[in-house]
Amino acid sequence: MEELGVEQISKEARLLGACHEGNSQLVKDLLARDADIFVTDDTGRTALHFAAASGDVKTIKMVLEAGIPWNSLDDGNFTAGDYAEIGGHLEAYNELVQAGVRAELILRLLNRGSNDSEEKRAANEEYLSQPVVYSGDSLIDAEKNGVMMSWEAPLMELHAKTICTSPGKTVLNIGFGMGIIDSALQQLNPGKHVIVEAHPDVFQHMKNEGWDRKPSVHIVFGRWQDKIDEIRALGPYDGIFFDTFGEFYQDLDDFHKAIFVASDDGSVGPVLSQPDGIYSFFNGMGGDHRLFNDVYCDIVRADLMNLGIETEYSAVASDIAMDEETWKGIKRPYWMIKNYHLPTCKWIKK
Ligand SMILES: C[S@@+](CC[C@H](N)C(=O)[O-])C[C@H]1O[C@@H](n2cnc3c(N)ncnc32)[C@H](O)[C@@H]1O
Numbered sequence: 001m002e003e004l005g006v007e008q009i010s011k012e013a014r015l016l017g018a019c020h021e022g023n024s025q026l027v028k029d030l031l032a033r034d035a036d037i038f039v040t041d042d043t044g045r046t047a048l049h050f051a052a053a054s055g056d057v058k059t060i061k062m063v064l065e066a067g068i069p070w071n072s073l074d075d076g077n078f079t080a081g082d083y084a085e086i087g088g089h090l091e092a093y094n095e096l097v098q099a100g101v102r103a104e105l106i107l108r109l110l111n112r113g114s115n116d117s118e119e120k121r122a123a124n125e126e127y128l129s130q131p132v133v134y135s136g137d138s139l140i141d142a143e144k145n146g147v148m149m150s151w152e153a154p155l156m157e158l159h160a161k162t163i164c165t166s167p168g169k170t171v172l173n174i175g176f177g178m179g180i181i182d183s184a185l186q187q188l189n190p191g192k193h194v195i196v197e198a199h200p201d202v203f204q205h206m207k208n209e210g211w212d213r214k215p216s217v218h219i220v221f222g223r224w225q226d227k228i229d230e231i232r233a234l235g236p237y238d239g240i241f242f243d244t245f246g247e248f249y250q251d252l253d254d255f256h257k258a259i260f261v262a263s264d265d266g267s268v269g270p271v272l273s274q275p276d277g278i279y280s281f282f283n284g285m286g287g288d289h290r291l292f293n294d295v296y297c298d299i300v301r302a303d304l305m306n307l308g309i310e311t312e313y314s315a316v317a318s319d320i321a322m323d324e325e326t327w328k329g330i331k332r333p334y335w336m337i338k339n340y341h342l343p344t345c346k347w348i349k350k
Pocket of ligand 1: 124147148156176177178179180182197198199202224225243244245
């Protein structure tokens, strides 16, 4: 076979090669000569995947500026972050996380004023109007999505210990699911234990299991969004945990605004007690890719900081969920990351 001369190799193939070498000058030259940045190789890898594999931050920035989205996936479902991670390129990985945070914040500004929240409420209400089934190790909705699964039990136990640090505390949990965190909280002997649950089948299950007869437990049946006054009246809380289903980041953010902000005239304090209250949430956003989850970790931390809350993440091994067996019969694995970042959120000390 005849070997191709340099001039005969396409500009695009040379562009991917230059990205792979981390040769930002050559990338710049080829882009100036109209090489198509959106080219991929035969496994769907973009210029960003190649630049990430090189670890060269300058090349990564150049490719991002030229228009390759930070969250591109190749045919194997890998992000550019996976390539940076495999190569051990920490600085490059962090550059991708920051690119993701910037892009998400811009998107948020662009979406301001859209009637997104109505659509999101409708999605949650749709889930709440369909039956759910308890089936062995999981709670499944009508579309075979895993609403809750028992592989999360060790994480829930840690979340319970995080928000309930000694007996007698007043704790709030949003979303009963399989009751794993609530059972763990009960073991810690809270003085008052408020559970908010919106799904009628889950509520019925709670009653069948006798949760409405436990002395320290108060069940609030309904969407947390519609029950804030009741939740507030039963508080303030030493510990709060949030883990719903069929909701979006905006709902989590709205929940934070509802629990960390006092009334305008200051007559009613925040739902989380001050100064020592502890808050945590199921940190599953973007849970199918480490890069996406890390971007959310940064976004939540920054949003909470604006509300006077500091967030610390502790890494907990969660690779059990990566076993294919775990997801048998479930529509979509919602967790595929080796480490779970368990958030502990506290008031910033003045
Ligand atoms: C992931 S499960 C919670 C699992 C729980 N952490 C455990 O340990 O088993 C989510 C629960 O939140 C409930 N839920 C969904 N949307 C809600 C809302 N807006 N308000 C209150 N509960 C909600 C669901 O019905 C479901 O029972």
